Amino acid sequence: MLIHVHKFDWALLIFLICILLCGVIAIYSASTTKIGNEFQTENYYLKQILWIAISILIFLIVLKIPYPIIDFFTIPLYIFSILLLIVVLFFPEIKGSHRWITLGLFNIQPSELAKITTLLLLSKILSKPHIREGQILIRSFPIVILPVFLILLEPDLGTSLVFWVILFSLLAFSRLPVFYLILIISPLISIITSFNLFLFIIYMVLLCYLLYRMRLSLIIVGSAAIVNIFIFIITPILWNSLKIYQQNRILSFIDPMRDPFGAGYQIIQAKIAIGSGGILGKGFLLGTQKNLNFLPEHHTDFIFSVIGEEFGFLGCIFILIMFFLFLYKIARSINKIKIKEMRYTIVGILSYLSFQVFVNIGMNLGVVPTTGIPLPFISYGGSNLLVNIFAVSLVLKYLNERRTF
Amino acid sequence: MFNSKYKPNLQVNITALIFIILGICLFNLQVIQGQNYSHIAENNYVRIKTIFPIRGEIYDRNYCSIVENRPSFNLYITLGKIENKENVIKFIVQNFNIELADVKEIFQKNRFRLYQEILLAQDVPYKIMVETSELMNFYPSLSYRTGTVRNYLYKNHFTGYVGRINEEEHHKLKDQGYSINSMIGKTGLEKYYESNLNGINGYEIIQVDASGRSLKFFKHNLTKSPQNGSDLILTIDNNLQEYISSIFPEDINGTVVISEVETGGILAYISKPDFDQNIFVNKLSSVAWNEMIQNPNKPMLDRVIHGTYPPGSSYKPIIASLGLESEIITRDTKLAQCKGGLNIGNRFFKCWLDKGHGKLNVVNAIKYSCDVFFYDLSTKCSLEQMNDYTKRSFLTVKTGIDLIGERSGFFPTYKWYVENYGKYVGIIGPKVNISIGQGEILVTPLQMCFYFNAIANNGKWIQPHILEKEIGEKRTILYSGITKNLPISTKNLEMIQESLYKAVNERYGTGVAASFPDIEVYGKTGSAENHMGKKTHAWFAGYVKWDKPEIAFVVFMENAGHGGSVAAPLAAKFIKYYDKMRIE
Structure with a gap:
């Protein structure tokens, strides 16, 4: 028997199907135009349905294969995805970066695959019994840094952030003491505050006080302070050694309004589209902003703006609630499972899906930088959909096969 | 706080927090500011x-x-x-x-x-x-x-x-x-x-x-x-360009190219018939397009670089140089006697002059354009040698002019003959024909012009170019062609130059129609047989020297007759015009 009726999380599956349906409807609308009274639709929605059909197959396979096989293939899959990340660099640029392996009929985005394989490997390593704190850090960092480095070469800053989110959430979930986490983020904050001496001093005082309160030895507090002061000094030097256009690229990532002819314009148009939807929306297929040029990614990264325009506040809230219930079910499932490795995997999946939902919708609302991260299960795109459904299939599988006492 | 019992609650709390933030942002954008944004969207205020x-x-x-x-x-x-x-x-x-x-x-x-x-x-x-x-x-x-x-x-x-x-x-x-x-x-x-x-x-x-x-x-x-x-x-001189365009016979298809010897800049670039480019600026109706395409004279074809033709006798200086450079002949070597033709194997190859030229040395052979001399010379060298030397003289290879879609021309190899004529093809016949620029060899008029440009420029071949300089808002860039050397020694080069001079300026030279008392014209005629029509293609290529060599030229006329009688007189007209222009 493939599915244990009582153990299987039907609610989770239903929420997922619901979100997928919303996605197909949104893609249909995003690729429809109206001239005079005539409508015309591109076939993106059909392709998306095809991808969903393929992912059902993946779902069934994941349910069927025994857990040890997944465990066995963790390392080879990781190596395979790293190889793909190297291969992709030799493929021609599309829209200014080497993100896709073009195979004629469809394109593969290796960074999507790398997310899940890295996550699986991390859970495997972190869940080893009797692993020491130091070892956790020493083993997990290289696993993440390798794909992140390759993805930054593409370059794709947004996707590389997802890996840090996965790592950080897993470390937080493991028995790693809090001060390690603080130490891990502290250099990042140092980089940000290094542009203002006053901010940096406040931050350093706070950091030292926090670490001191945790009853750490003065040596650790001292060396953390030294490292951060070093970063404070080196950052402006590195920054000034960057070329102007490189500086501009990073600045526009943080503040898209600096780049009004690129990302800034897209965000404003997305905001206008969503805002103009009002409470009830303009109605299915009746959005106008989706056809403004300069907003080309309306069926991928900016699909939420189409939903916002056509279905209004109520439609958006519906999507948000669906996503929340879906993620809530995943979050609740962590406690039901006793095997450590599986728990880690689910935490990783939860955090990266939540992160993507937050970043994508936030980007459409103009409160988060434009990162090129798609909206899970809704945005058009095969690689992304397959990987996400694979991830959810794992959650469902673990729940389905859990031991009940 | 990180006690494992409460962990799931932490995850749930974080997730809930995320959605609350998004919900608040949405509420602000769509409910509070909705009116404002829909106004902006309707009127397309931001673009x-x-x-x-x-x-x-x-x-x-x-x-x-x-x-x-x-x-x-x-x-x-x-x-x-x-x-x-x-x-x-x-x-x-x-x-x-x-x-x-x-x-x-x-x-x-x-x-x-x-x-x-x-x-x-x-x-x-x-x-x-x-x-x-x-x-x-x-x-x-x-x-x-x-x-x-x-x-x-x-x-x-x-x-x-x-x-x-x-x-x-x-x-x-x-x-x-x-x-x-x-x-x-x-x-x-x-x-x-x-x-x-x-x-x-x-x-x-x-x-x-x-x-x-x-x-x-x-x-x-x-x-x-x-x-x-x-x-x-x-580098184009529009006066010269328009003058030649106006004197070019209307019923003949062909080209004239004139280049500046020292710089390789092209002074005139004529391909006839031509067409009005303005019709392409607006969308061309399909009727007009078909008319253009189906015109048997192919006005769209740029014959200077897209047309390839057998060079005829204008090719003889190259074979002569090959003979001299590979020391098969010297200035004084006299080859087979011309009795209006030559027997090679069991075939009789005709010379254009039925009564024959007698025994000639290389200079006179070019001057009178005697075919037999070159037939005999070709039997003493291999097809590969000829191919290699022609390519090193920058014929049948792309010149690299700053235009689109230049063709390289063609020089047949032994392999090509076997593939096209079968295993037992006799290689002698085609080789003998190629020695006088007939048969399968194909060159572009531009390549011929720049071969003679190099002869005039003391053996220095220059890459042709039409752009002299680019003047931008912030920069001015001067353009010039790459220089390479022809595979010929100074002594032999002078010999070729001498024979080109005699071909135009001495009695019975083939290019006398282009001779002037006060201007030194060097040149070689050509009349290439071809499958396109009964009359031969007329060629006349060479260069003109005042104090020093100044311009090189090629005249090519499709199925117009003999080079000496058709192409050379046209050249004479524009040389005279250029001479007048120089003085002004």
Whole structure:
């Protein structure tokens, strides 16, 4: 028997199907135009349905294969995805970066695959019994840094952030003491505050006080302070050694309004589209902003703006609630499972899906930088959909096969 | 806090927090500010306007305009503003001379650019514009804008022409700022120097509401001014170009190329028949296009670099140099006696002069253009040697001129003969034919011109080029060709030069029709048999020396007769004209 009726999380599956349906409807609308009274639709929605059909197959396979096989293939899959990340660099640029392996009929985005394989490997390593704190850090960092480095070469800053989110959430979930986490983020904050001496001093005082309160030895507090002061000094030097256009690229990532002819314009148009939807929306297929040029990614990264325009506040809230219930079910499932490795995997999946939902919708609302991260299960795109459904299939599988006492 | 019992609650809390933040943002955007944004959206208050740069113009070496931009009225359509599709299409078809299928194609191609102005017709005649202006109120989707249109002042094959960008080009170039309305170089210099001519787009963000107040989405960088394209100054001398164009016999297809010996700059570049490039600027109707394509004289064909022909006797100096360089012959070597032909194997190869030339040395063989001398010479060297030497003399290889789609020509190899004529092909016959530039060998007129340019330039071959300099907003770039050496020693080169001089200036020389008492003309005629017609192709190639060699030239006329009687007299006319021009 493939599915244990009582153990299987039907609610989770239903929420997922619901979100997928919303996605197909949104893609249909995003690729429809109206001239005079005539409508015309591109076939993106059909392709998306095809991808969903393929992912059902993946779902069934994941349910069927025994857990040890997944465990066995963790390392080879990781190596395979790293190889793909190297291969992709030799493929021609599309829209200014080497993100896709073009195979004629469809394109593969290796960074999507790398997310899940890295996550699986991390859970495997972190869940080893009797692993020491130091070892956790020493083993997990290289696993993440390798794909992140390759993805930054593409370059794709947004996707590389997802890996840090996965790592950080897993470390937080493991028995790693809090001060390690603080130490891990502290250099990042140092980089940000290094542009203002006053901010940096406040931050350093706070950091030292926090670490001191945790009853750490003065040596650790001292060396953390030294490292951060070093970063404070080196950052402006590195920054000034960057070329102007490189500086501009990073600045526009943080503040898209600096780049009004690129990302800034897209965000404003997305905001206008969503805002103009009002409470009830303009109605299915009746959005106008989706056809403004300069907003080309309306069926991928900016699909939420189409939903916002056509279905209004109520439609958006519906999507948000669906996503929340879906993620809530995943979050609740962590406690039901006793095997450590599986728990880690689910935490990783939860955090990266939540992160993507937050970043994508936030980007459409103009409160988060434009990162090129798609909206899970809704945005058009095969690689992304397959990987996400694979991830959810794992959650469902673990729940389905859990031991009940 | 991190006790494992409460961990799931932490995850749930974080997730809930995320959604609360998003919900609040959504509420703010759609419920609180909804009215405001829907107003902005309806009136399209925020948009990017592209400021197109002015395309560079093209001038000849004396700064005489060859290609210019002329002001025009252009008709644009905004598909999103169409109220009744059928009526609009009817209106367009009736008034603007655009076919129904074309209008539908424009609609189909741009269906995702609903709120962008799409170019429908360029250069609408003033009369039509005035007539339609009143009616335009009924069609808010249509609008006129002033712009410029490319104007080609002279017919020629080197400037090429611009045309509306096609889907494929647009897909490739949209990152470089090309819009779907852009004009882009399709052939010739317009295409080769597209990036120099085109310039860089400017942009302007418009964010004002109905009362003219700024909406304040963006604080800075609201305009990015365009960078206009560079002007091109050519090496062409338009007076000379137009003079030759006017004296070229109308019923004959052919080319004339004149180059400046020292620089390799092209002074005149004529390919006949020619066509008016202006017809391509606006969308060409399919009838006109078919007429152009089916014209048996192929006016679109640039015979200078796209046409390949057997060089005939004009090729003999190359074989003579090969003989001299490989020491098969010397100045004094006399080869087989010409009795109006020569027996090789069991075949009799005819000389063009039935009564024969007798025994000749190399200088006289070129002067009288005796075929037998070269037949005999060819039996003493291999096909590979000939092929190699020809390629090293920059014939049957691309010259690298700054134009699009240059052809390399052709030199047959043994392998080629076996593949095309079967295993037992006799290689001697074709080889003997090739020695006088007949048979399978094919060259472009440009290659011939630059071979003689190199002979005039003391053995230094220069890559041909039409562009002399580029004058941009911020920079001026001078262009020059790469220099290489012909595989010939000074002594042998002088011998070839001497024979070319005798061929034109001494009695019974084949090119006497181009001789002048006071100008030193060097040249070699050619009459190439071919399958295209009964008469031979007429060639005359060479160079002219005043104080020093100044110009090299080639005249090529398809199926016009003998080089000496047809091509050389034409050369004489433009040499005389150039001489007069020099003095002025």
